[in-house]
Every structure is written in C-alpha cells, then in structure tokens.
Amino acid sequence: MSKTARLLQRALARFNSEIGKAVAVAIAYFIGAEIAFFIGTLSDRIFAPFWPPNIVLFCALVLVPWKRWWIYILAVLPAHVVAELGVGMGALQLLVAFATNVLVAVLNAAAAQRFVGEQPWFCDVRKTWLYVLITALASPAIVALAGAFVPILGGGSLEDFGLHWTQWFASNSLASLALGPIALILLTEASFPLRPALRTVEAIVIGTALVVVCAVAFEVSAGTVESGFLPALLYSPLPLILWSTVRFGSRGASAAVLIVSAVLIWRALNGPSLFIAGDPETNVFALQVFLIGFAIPVILLGAAVEAARRAERTTRDSEEQISFAATSANIGLWQHNLLTGDFWATDHCRRMLGLPADAPLSWEAIGSAVHPDDRDMLKDAMLAATQNSVPAECEFRVLLPGGVTRWMAARAHAAYDEEHRPVRLSGLVADITARKSAEHQIELQRRELAHLTRVSVVGELSGAIAHELNQPLTAILANAQASQRILAKDAPNLGDVANALDDIEQASSRAGEVISRVRKLLKKGDSRLELVDVNELFRSTLKLLHSELIGRRIRVHLDLAEDLPPAVGDPVELQQVLLNLIMNASDAMSSIATRRRVLTLTTRTTKEGFMEGVVSDQGRGIAPDQQGRLFEPFYTTKEHGLGLGLSICSTILNSHGGDLSIVNNETGGARAIFVLPVYRAMAAAK
Numbered sequence: 220m221s222k223t224a225r226l227l228q229r230a231l232a233r234f235n236s237e238i239g240k241a242v243a244v245a246i247a248y249f250i251g252a253e254i255a256f257f258i259g260t261l262s263d264r265i266f267a268p269f270w271p272p273n274i275v276l277f278c279a280l281v282l283v284p285w286k287r288w289w290i291y292i293l294a295v296l297p298a299h300v301v302a303e304l305g306v307g308m309g310a311l312q313l314l315v316a317f318a319t320n321v322l323v324a325v326l327n328a329a330a331a332q333r334f335v336g337e338q339p340w341f342c343d344v345r346k347t348w349l350y351v352l353i354t355a356l357a358s359p360a361i362v363a364l365a366g367a368f369v370p371i372l373g374g375g376s377l378e379d380f381g382l383h384w385t386q387w388f389a390s391n392s393l394a395s396l397a398l399g400p401i402a403l404i405l406l407t408e409a410s411f412p413l414r415p416a417l418r419t420v421e422a423i424v425i426g427t428a429l430v431v432v433c434a435v436a437f438e439v440s441a442g443t444v445e446s447g448f449l450p451a452l453l454y455s456p457l458p459l460i461l462w463s464t465v466r467f468g469s470r471g472a473s474a475a476v477l478i479v480s481a482v483l484i485w486r487a488l489n490g491p492s493l494f495i496a497g498d499p500e501t502n503v504f505a506l507q508v509f510l511i512g513f514a515i516p517v518i519l520l521g522a523a524v525e526a527a528r529r530a531e532r533t534t535r536d537s538e539e540q541i542s543f544a545a546t547s548a549n550i551g552l553w554q555h556n557l558l559t560g561d562f563w564a565t566d567h568c569r570r571m572l573g574l575p576a577d578a579p580l581s582w583e584a585i586g587s588a589v590h591p592d593d594r595d596m597l598k599d600a601m602l603a604a605t606q607n608s609v610p611a612e613c614e615f616r617v618l619l620p621g622g623v624t625r626w627m628a629a630r631a632h633a634a635y636d637e638e639h640r641p642v643r644l645s646g647l648v649a650d651i652t653a654r655k656s657a658e659h660q661i662e663l664q665r666r667e668l669a670h671l672t673r674v675s676v677v678g679e680l681s682g683a684i685a686h687e688l689n690q691p692l693t694a695i696l697a698n699a700q701a702s703q704r705i706l707a708k709d710a711p712n713l714g715d716v717a718n719a720l721d722d723i724e725q726a727s728s729r730a731g732e733v734i735s736r737v738r739k740l741l742k743k744g745d746s747r748l749e750l751v752d753v754n755e756l757f758r759s760t761l762k763l764l765h766s767e768l769i770g771r772r773i774r775v776h777l778d779l780a781e782d783l784p785p786a787v788g789d790p791v792e793l794q795q796v797l798l799n800l801i802m803n804a805s806d807a808m809s810s811i812a813t814r815r816r817v818l819t820l821t822t823r824t825t826k827e828g829f830m831e832g833v834v835s836d837q838g839r840g841i842a843p844d845q846q847g848r849l850f851e852p853f854y855t856t857k858e859h860g861l862g863l864g865l866s867i868c869s870t871i872l873n874s875h876g877g878d879l880s881i882v883n884n885e886t887g888g889a890r891a892i893f894v895l896p897v898y899r900a901m902a903a904a905k
Contacts, residue, residue: 237287237290238290238294240279240291241279241290241291241293241294242294244275244276244279244291244294244295245294245295245297245298246298247275248272248275248276248295248298248299248302249272249298249299249301249302251270251271251272251274251275252271252272252298252299252302252303253302253305254271255267255269255270255271255272255390256302256305256306258484267390268389268390268393268484268487268503268506268507269390269391269393269394269397269398269480269484269507270320270390270391270394271394271398272295272299272302272320273320273323273324273391273394274394274395274398274399274402275295275402276291276292276295276320276321276324277323277324277327277328277354277395277399278399278402278403278406279291280324280325280327280328281327281328281331281332281403282338282406282407285328285329285332288325288328292321296317299313299316299317299320300313300317303316303317308373309372309373311372312369312372312373315365315368315369315372316366316369318365319362319365319366319369319387322362322365323358323359323362323366323391326358326361326362327353327354327358327395330353330357330358331349331350331353331354334349334353335349335350335353338403338407338408339404339407339408339469340403341400341403341404341469341473341518341521341522341525342468342469342522342525342526342529343522343525343526344519344522344523344526346522347469347518347519347521347522348519350399350400351395351396351515351518351519354395354399355392355395355396355399355511355515356392359387359388359391359392359395360388362387362391363384363385363387363388363391364384366383366384366387366388366391367380367383367384367386367387368383369383369387370383370386371383382500385504386500386503386504389504389507389508389511390507392507392511393480393507393510393511393514396476396510396511396514396515396518397476397477397480397481397510397514398477400469400472400473400476400518401470401473401474401476401477404469404470404473408470421466422463422467422471425459425462425463425466425471426463426474426478428459429456429459429460429463429475429478429479430478430482432455432456432459433456433478433479433482433483433486434482434486436455436456437482437483437486438486456479459475460472460475460479460517461520463475464517464520464521464524465524468521468524468525468528469518469521469522469524469525470521471521472517472518472520472521472522472524473518473521475517476513476514476517476518479510479513480510480514483506483509483510484506487502487503487506549567549571549649549650550567550647550648550649550650551564551565551567551568551569551570551571551572551647551648551649552564552565552568552645552646552647552648553565553568553645553646553647553648554643554644554645554646555582555643555644555645556642556643557605557633557641557642557643557644558642560581562579562580562581562582563580564580568648571617571625571627571648571650572585572588572617572627572648573588573617573618573619573620574588582598582601586598588617588618588619589615589616589617589618590615590616590617590618590624592616593615593616596613596615597613597615597629600612600613600629600631601629601631601644604631604632604633604644604646605633605641605644606641607633608633608635609632610630610631610632610646611630611631611632612628612629612630612631613628613629614626614627614628614629614651615627615629625650625652626650626651626652626654626655627648627649627650627651628648628649628651629646629647629648629649630646630647630649631644631645631646632644632645632646633645702720748787748788748789749787749788749789749790750785750786750787750898751785751786751787751788751790751793752783752785753783753785753786753793753822753830753832753895754779754780754783754822756790756793756794756797757777757779757797757820757822757832758777759794760794760797760798760801761775761777761801761820763798764798764801764802767805768805768818771805771808771809771816772813772816773805773808773816773817773818774816774817774818775817775818775819775820776817776818776819776820777820778819778820778821778822779820779821779822780822780823780824782824783822783823783824783830784824784830784897784898785897785898786830786875786895786896786897786898787875787895787896787897787898788875788895789875792871792875793871793875793895795867795868795871796868796871796872796879796893797832797834799865799867799868800834800868800891800893801818801820801834803865803891804818804834804835804836804838804889804891805818805836806838807836807838807839807888807889808836808837808838808888809838810838810839811837811838811839815837816837817836817837818834818835818836819833819834819835819836819890820832820833820834820835821833821835824897825894828896828897829877829894829895829896829897830894830895830896830897831892831893831894832892832893832894832895833890833891833892834890834891835884835888835889835890835891836888836889836890837884837886837887837888838887838888838889839888840883840884840887840888840889841881841882841883841889865879865881868893872893872894872895875895875896876895876896877893877894877895877896878893878894879891879892879893880892880893
C-alpha cells in the first residue's frame with residue numbers, strides 16, 4: 220500500500236470516527252429538545268424552564284478543534300428540525316431558533332476555549348468563575364436579543380419582547396449551570412468512577428437522601444408560603460448539598476445542583492408552585508432565578524474545595540518526593556516553629572538521630588542524642604541561625620543506641636515576619652560519617668607520606684649530619700685525651716682539666732642538639748598545634764643544614780623581622796616545609812657560579828595579619844611550562860626527585876590555614892613564599 224493510500228485510509232478512519240461522534244451528539248440534542256418540550260407541555264406550553272440542546276452542542280464544540288465545528292452543527296440540524304416540527308413550529312421560526320441555538324453554543328465554546336483555557340475547568344475557582352460569566356451570563360444575555368424573536372415569530376406580541384428575552388436568557392443560563400458542569404466533568408475526566416466501595420455507597424446515599432429531602436421539603440413548602448416557614452424548608456437540603464460538595468468536590472457540587480434543579484422543576488410542574496408571583500410565567504421565572512442563584516455559589520464552592528484538595532495533593536506529593544530524594548541522599552529534613560514550639564522532622568531524620576518515630580520532638584530530645592562534647596556547639600549554631608539572615612552550618616556527633624557514633628552536618632536558616640522577628644527555623648541534617656572517615660584516612664596517609672619524606676631528607680643530609688656530629692665528637696675525644704695526659708703528671712694543673720671539661724660539655728651539647736633536631740624530624744605521631752617562633756625555626760633549620768650549605772658553597776643572607784608575632788602550627792611539620800624549600804633552592808643553584816650562590820631568607824608581617832616567609836635563590840628560575848604543575852604530586856624538575864616535596868609542603872601549609880606560592884625573581888632565580896596565620900590575628904578573629 221502506497222503512502223498516499225495509507226494517509227487517505229487514516230483520514231477516512233478519522234472522518235468516520237468524527238461522524239460517529241456527531242451522530243451521538245445529534246441524538247443527545249434531540250433527546251434534550253424533547254425533554255424541554257415535555258416540560259413545557261406539562262406547564263401549559265410555558266417556555267421550558269431550561270433548554271438542554273444548547274448545552275449538548277456547546278459540550279461537543281468546546282471539546283473539539285474549531286475547524287471541525289461545522290460537522291457537529293450540520294449533524295444537529297436534522298435533530299432540531301424533527302424536534303421543532305413535532306411541536307408545530309413554522310419554518311422561519313424553526314430556522315431562527317436553530318440559528319440562536321448554534322450562536323449561543325458557538326459563543327460559549329469560543330469564549331471558553333479562548334479565556335477559560337484547557338480542561339479541567341471546575342478544579343479552579345478562577346476558571347469556574349469565567350465559565351459562569353461566559354456561559355451562564357454574558358453569552359445567553361447577548362444571544363437572547365435574537366432568541367426573543369422565536370416566540371414572537373410564533374404569534375407572540377412584540378410588546379412582550381422583554382418577557383421573551385427573560386425567558387430565553389433564564390432557560391439557557393439555568394441549563395449552563397445545572398447540566399453544563401456535570402456533563403463536562405463526565406466527558407473530560409476519565410477517573411470519575413468512585414473506586415472504593417465505601418465511597419460509591421456514600422455517593423449513592425447522599426444522592427438518594429438529597430432527592431428525598433428535596434421532594435419532601437418542596438412538597439411541604441408549596442403549602443406554607445404564607446406561613447413564614449418557606450425559607451427554613453428551602454434550606455433543609457443544604458447540609459446534604461454541603462456534604463456532597465465537601466466530600467466529592469466539583470463533581471459532588473455539580474451533581475447536587477442537577478438533583479435539586481430536577482426535583483424542584485418536577486415538583487413545580489406537578490403541583491402547586493413554591494413561588495406565588497401572580498401568573499405562571501412569573502412563577503417559572505422566579506423558579507429559574509432561585510435555581511440560578513443557588514447553583515452559582517454551590518459550583519464555586521465545589522471548585523474551591525477541588526482546588527484546595529488538589530493543592531493539598533500537590534503539596535503532599537511534593538513533600539513525598541522531597542522526602543524520598545532526601546532519604547536517597549541520606550539527608551533528614553526538619554522544621555521548628557519558634558512561636559508555638561512545634562517541632563517537625565522526617566522519619567529518616569529521626570532515624571539518623573536515633574529517635575523513635577512516635578516520640579515527641581524537642582530540642583531537649585535532640586540534645587540527648589548529640590555527643591555531650593558537641594551539644595553547646597550545636598546550640599550556639601542554631602542560635603546564630605535565628606539571629607543572622609545567613610544560614611548557619613555545623614558538624615557534630617550523634618550517639619546512637621548501641622554506642623555507635625556517627626558524624627552529622629547540620630544546616631539551618633530562619634524565616635522572619637514583617638517585623639523581622641524569627642518565626643521559623645528550618646534545616647537539614649546530613650550523615651557525613653563516610654566523609655569524615657575518608658578525611659581521617661587521608662590525613663593519616665598524609666602524615667605517613669610527610670614522615671617518609673622527612674626520613675628521605677634526613678637520608679640526603681646524612682653526610683652533613685655526620686660531619687656536624689664528627690666535629691663535637693672529635694673535640695670531646697681531644698679534650699678527654701688532654702685531660703688524661705694532664706692528670707698523669709705528678710702535679711696536674713686542675714685548671715686546665717676544668718677548661719677541658721667545659722669544652723667537652725659544650726661539644727656534647729652541640730652534638731646533642733644535632734641529634735635532637737634529627738630525632739624531631741624522624742618523630743612520628745599526631746600533629747600538635749602550638750605557638751611557633753618562625754624566626755627561631757629558620758635559625759634552627761640553618762643549623763641543621765650548616766654543613767650541607769658549606770659543602771655546596773652557598774652563602775646565606777638572613778632578613779628576619781624583629782617584631783614577628785608567633786604563628787600557630789606544628790613545629791615539626793613547619794620545619795619540614797623550610798627544609799624542603801631551602802634544599803630546593805640549594806639544588807636550583809648547583810649549576811651556577813659559586814659567587815652567585817646566595818640564599819636569602821626573609822620574614823615579615825602582612826597587612827592582612829598573616830606572617831610571610833620567603834626563601835629566595837639565584838638559580839635558573841621556573842620555566843613557563845612548569846609554572847602550573849609545581850604542586851602536582853609526582854611532578855619533579857629534578858633528575859632523581861620523587862615530585863612529592865612541594866605537594867606535601869602545600870598540603871601542610873593549607874592544613875595550617877596558610878598558603879604556598881612560587882614565582883620567579885625579576886633579577887633571576889625564584890622565590891618560594893609561604894603565609895601562616897599568626898596568633899594575634901586568630902585571637903582577634905575570635
């Protein structure tokens with residue numbers, strides 16, 4: 220089958236489907252007209268209280284594209300002709316009646332599609348109001364100007380134009396309110412059936428009770444118009460109407476309006492009228508006004524209930540989605556009302572804190588789950604969140620049942636009223652135990668690597684260290700031998716022996732200092748923060764490297780600030796940084812002339828309250844392609860380097876709240892600049 224044939228076949232199938240729908244609409248149109256004429260006949264041919272055919276056509280048009288409206292209009296024309304001829308309507312009168320029916324249906328459908336928007340309409344108060352204004356007020360009022368001529372063409376008087384206009388308007392308006400909403404809901408909402416058995420039984424009970432109560436109330440009301448009990452009797456169905464509206468929303472409201480309208484019209488056509496206004500036409504109009512006035516607020520109430528229910532459902536779905544997402548991310552959500560003291564938390568948040576799902580929440584209950592050492596810190600953080608407009612964050616430990624300890628991160632922010640008073644505190648709790656464990660492992664590995672690097676540096680300096688030890692040991696041996704020779708004489712000079720012993724003491728102290736410095740470098744253990752004199756750290760490091768620098772023929776120029784405040788850090792790790800930077804500077808000058816081998820060490824205080832140390836050399840400098848990779852692990856410019864020194868130095872300084880950078884000197888060589896927070900700056904910050 221060719222593509223053109225398939226397209227024609229598909230178009231024909233759609234057309235046949237559309238024709239089937241149009242035929243169904245025509246049948247419904249005819250039935251609606253017959254019902255209207257039947258009601259009019261029962262009322263001595265008074266104009267029908269409501270006109271269903273126009274609502275049938277309107278519902279058909281509003282649910283299809285306007286390009287296919289002509290199919291339905293043509294389909295209902297034969298139904299209209301047959302129905303109108305059945306009551307003896309003339310040709311001209313029949314055509315005018317059909318034209319006005321089509322006109323009001325088209326106006327309603329076009330305006331509804333343009334202004335009300337897409338279905339559903341009766342789940343939103345604004346859309347429902349627009350539906351009422353368009354289909355029950357504006358369009359019937361406009362088209363009634365032409366519809367009033369239908370009875371005039373049938374023999375009515377032109378002087379009664381106002382009466383005919385009123386009858387045409389009221390019958391179409393009442394049909395739009397009594398039949399339109401329930402018809403559109405049935406046609407557009409596929410999930411109308413009441414699934415639970417109890418809901419179905421409840422709907423049947425309400426509908427049956429409403430029919431009975433309305434029938435009894437309207438029957439009794441017809442004989443008590445003059446007794447003053449009419450208002451009370453007319454309001455007797457109100458509880459059932461409200462019950463139906465509240466329980467079933469717009470569906471219940473629309474169904475209640477239809478039931479009340481049907482029962483009241485039936486009662487009015489089969490007995491004394493509830494409304495005694497002097498003549499049958501006015502009685503029918505009074506009935507229509509009563510039903511129109513009753514239907515509008517009930518339909519709007521149903522829309523409001525439906526809107527509130529949908530908003531609640533949307534909120535609940537959003538909360539469930541947020542709760543699911545938070546649970547999947549191992550995050551707990553909580554909220555504290557500062558005015559009422561109410562505390563809310565997700566179930567996952569309770570589980571994270573080790574609190575029972577049904578236990579009342581309070582700060583005391585949460586505090587009992589927090590590690591005793593972290594309670595004050597958490598309390599201060601939450602207090603800060605209520606006093607500042609920026610979110611507060613903190614990390615704390617939780618003691619779970621069974622003695623398990625887990626790390627949590629809390630974030631909170633406050634909401635304020637018009638007077639900027641905190642009224643609500645909201646936040647989240649995240650389990651960061653895995654991150655803390657990983658950070659701990661990384662810190663242990665960093666310390667191990669730093670220790671191995673220090674051992675490697677000591678290995679490189681082994682010759683210089685041996686030379687440093689050899690000098691005091693040689694001096695000790697020489698002084699000891701001299702003392703022995705002096706004491707071997709018959710009249711030893713004890714003063715010379717004392718001098719020799721003093722020299723031995725000084726030499727042993729010097730050797731002890733060398734050994735102590737090496738032991739500190741080789742020491743393995745946890746970092747200890749203490750006050751560190753960086754100037755003294757420079758001097759002690761130079762003493763450790765004294766022989767190494769002499770062997771390399773490097774001159775040292777010291778420019779240390781006299782009023783340098785102490786830094787806060789681990790002296791062993793900071794000395795490792797200095798050792799590495801000085802050794803790198805020494806290596807950089809190994810290939811230049813001896814007279815140019817000058818190492819400059821500088822300390823000073825910056826305006827920002829930090830201490831700055833500089834290790835400057837006169838070597839080759841940093842090549843442009845090396846500038847961005849100096850701190851990468853395992854990247855080195857040395858022939859036998861590991862590429863870990865600068866990376867470890869940068870990590871150590873960052874852990875101390877400082878920073879490390881390396882730049883080229885304008886006069887040649889490079890300088891390593893490190894900054895550290897000083898004690899005075901930290902105290903001021905606190």
